[in-house]
Amino acid sequence: METLHVDLAGRSYPIWIGPGLLEDHARWRALVRGRHVLVVSNTTVAPLYLDRVAKGLDGLHWSSFLLDDGETHKTFANVGKVLEALGALGATRDACVVALGGGVVGDLAGFAAACWMRGIDFIQMPTTLLAMVDSSVGGKTGVNLPVGKNLAGAFHQPRAVVADIDLLHSLPQREYRAGLAEVVKGAAIGDPAFFAWLETHADALAARETAPLIEAIARKCAYKAGVVSRDETEQGERALLNLGHTFGHAIETAGNYSDLLHGEAVAVGMVLAARLSERLGLSAAEDTARLIALLHRLGLPTETSRQYPASQLIELMRLDKKNSAGTLRLILWRGIGKAEIVSGVAEEAVLEVLGAG
Known part of the structure; x- marks a missing residue:
């Protein structure tokens, strides 16, 4: 396994790269500060991997929100739905959003985390190679508009990036x-x-x-x-x-x-x-x-x-x-x-x- 760090002014977060990381619950669960967790995923990824993440959330008050798969669903409307899911969960300022998916899920979930109570924690669990090497790292979050891609968004850094390469075996x-x-x-x-x-x-x-x-x-x-x-x-x-x-x-x-x-x-x-x-x-x-x-x-x-x-x-x-x-x-x-x-x-x-x- 490789461990890298993104070092920013006054804070740092890890990028873990290797096999079996979704099941390494002790590693990433330690970063969840409160008792509320919302897992944001999509209808393609969730049936494959949500159970692995759920086992690491035992004892917490958590729920999931699933997007339809595809870039066309990276919209303000779906950010609103994620925020409604956080509200239904009763998420407080120490809540955490887990982004389990590719770049669309990571961008949208991170943006919702940036908006909820003006910013709560989120953890990136990228499931595509593109998300592992690019969109999950660096804190760019956002959604598309009809006039252009990623024109609305916020810089909001994750608590960690969990890049489990075993997930790439099922990638088309x-x-x-x-x-x-x-x-x-x-x-x-x-x-x-x-x-x-x-x-x-x-x-x-x-x-x-x-x-x-x-x-x-x-x-x-x-x-x-x-x-x-x-x-x-x-x-x-x-x-x-x-x-x-x-x-x-x-x-x-x-x-x-x-x-x-x-x-x-x-x-x-x-x-x-x-x-x-x-x-x-x-x-x-x-x-x-x-x-x-x-x-x-x-x-x-x-x-x-x-x-x-x-x-x-x-x-x-x-x-x-x-x-x-x-x-x-x-x-x-x-x-x-x-x-x-x-x-x-x-x-x-x-x-x-x-x-x-």
């Missing part, structure tokens, strides 16, 4: 591969040695071999934990973690969150960011080629199967949270492991990359 192949996109992203942003390691171990990771999988999760989480520790509320460096996200979120929104999985959209978005970097003279063609080759080996898309109007995508990109003063502010790179924030990107160049030029 497409969901597993989508998580690998976030692993690649971490390496592409700031760790060229990790990127080379991924190229060497791509086949083993695609086959879900345990040792390289634990190492990949730990290296990605360690990188993100360091960034979050230095820039918790995304005033600077943390924005780099959004490489490919401005393009990817626009594609997800255009597809009504039902065309591509989040990780797939990030993979496509990273390629578009690399191509834009190349077009602007920031990076070389061989860097783009290495990225595309690695994504292909991991079974990830590098372009959309559906064509969206470039004008629609650029309009959605204007709503990205990183933008300021009405200009596009994108995360681009100067090659593998050298991402940077680029302000004032000309829309004409973006439209050309999107295929409109």
Whole structure:
């Protein structure tokens, strides 16, 4: 098992990575301060794993709330329902929300925890690779709006992240591969040695071999934990973690969150960011080629199967949270492991990359 820590001003929390962690009740139960616990999960995950968590809640006053599965259910309406469930439970200020699921469950449950009595504890128990390596770490919570992804939310750090890799055995192949996109992203942003390691171990990771999988999760989480520790509320460096996200979120929104999985959209978005970097003279063609080759080996898309109007995508990109003063502010790179924030990107160049030029 690997143990990492996210160290913030005046507080710290662990990330536990390894097998059998849901059943390691003594480890995570010790973080529950009060007697009220609400487990938020979904209709796919709960039948598989809720019983394992329930055994660790014996003696507490707890209940569960289940979402329907899918990104389209990450809404304000469902946050309201979680808050109503907390009310029905009689949850007090020392209550705890347990997020048992993927990124949708973690984001929404964390946001509800941030809202209840202006903030109560929550524990992340990610059940997808994507959530283990990305959304469960760092305290970003929120919901989608019709005009864009994650536009409403709060920074609310968990008490712990419990990443039980045994849960990945039941993960569908497409969901597993989508998580690998976030692993690649971490390496592409700031760790060229990790990127080379991924190229060497791509086949083993695609086959879900345990040792390289634990190492990949730990290296990605360690990188993100360091960034979050230095820039918790995304005033600077943390924005780099959004490489490919401005393009990817626009594609997800255009597809009504039902065309591509989040990780797939990030993979496509990273390629578009690399191509834009190349077009602007920031990076070389061989860097783009290495990225595309690695994504292909991991079974990830590098372009959309559906064509969206470039004008629609650029309009959605204007709503990205990183933008300021009405200009596009994108995360681009100067090659593998050298991402940077680029302000004032000309829309004409973006439209050309999107295929409109």
